Amino acid sequence: MSFIWLIIVGFVAGALAKYIMPGKDEGGFLMTAALGIGGAFVGSWLGGMFGIARLLGDGLLGSIISATLGALLILWIYNKFFKKEA
Secondary structure: OOHHHHHHHHHHHHHHHHHHOOOOOOOOHHHHHHHHHHHHHHHHHHHHHHOHHHHHOOOHHHHHHHHHHHHHHHHHHHHHHOOOOO
16 A cells, blocks of 8 residues: 555544544544554554454455544544543
């Protein structure tokens, strides 16, 4: 996957993860893209480890789904352990 393609898929995945996960999350475009790019790495790593990547396929939809799941995991960990409650 090229670097630009990774950024595009990462931004879409980060935006989906922020939309799906309830609560107020700070951060703009760059934070959303970083969340999605991190989610793409985590999602592809976990998907390969557990064999889920074969189920999702190598296409655009599989990439977005795995990246979104990885971004949701990262966002959940951040909210659980690092976010201060007001």
